[in-house]
Amino acid sequence: MFNGAGRCATCHIPPLFTDVNNNSDAKLPLLHSPFEEPAEPNYAARSATKMYRTTPLRALWQHPPYFHDGSAPDLLTVVNRYNTLMMLGLNNSQKADLVEYLKTL
DSSP: OTTTTTOGGGTSOTTTTOOTTOSSSTTSOOOBOGGGSSSOHHHHHTSSSSOBOOOOOTTGGGSOSBSTTOOBSSHHHHHHHHHHHTTOOOOHHHHHHHHHHHTTO
């Protein structure tokens, strides 16, 4: 699910589970427009860059709430939000599998 239908690995690239080090200029982190993220854009607007970094997923399960604005209380809420906004089409079993995988990182 993570590498396939969920498309998580397109931004959360193993082994660090982020793409922050993938900028064309190695001295600069790769950042994303707030309109690429399923989170409230006001958080990015208050930052120096007005952008978001892709959150590393290691030990993610230990640090709720999720998203830069804390709007997701649990991992299922995160998965549901991405499923809806990115039109992934994951069924309940696939979403549950993805949540369980995220808990292992």
